Amino acid sequence: MSVTRDDVRHVAQLARLDFSEEEEARMAEELSEILGYVEKLDELDTAGVPPMSHVLDVTNVFRSDEIEERIDRGQALEPAPDADNEHFLVPQVVE
Structure with missing residues (x-):
């Protein structure tokens, strides 16, 4: 499978990444190689x-x-600085 620079741009946009033209080209090449290795697994007989x-x-x-x-x-609850009959009472942290 071949990954294009458009594919890299699309995934980069989804991941909020910003690549230079050089990085896009390198990423497309590297991702194509990785997917090529994964495709080799389809050749294995796993029956x-x-x-x-x-x-x-x-x-x-x-x-x-x-x-x-x-x-x-x-x-x-006995040693707690502030408690009711069932719970520890703590100061409110979030409004």
């Missing part, structure tokens, strides 16, 4: 390759959920 979500065979490493002793709401 027997199962889909995967990750290159490495990794498993979930989350710890199991366990019920732990917690302090109750009253104990948590």
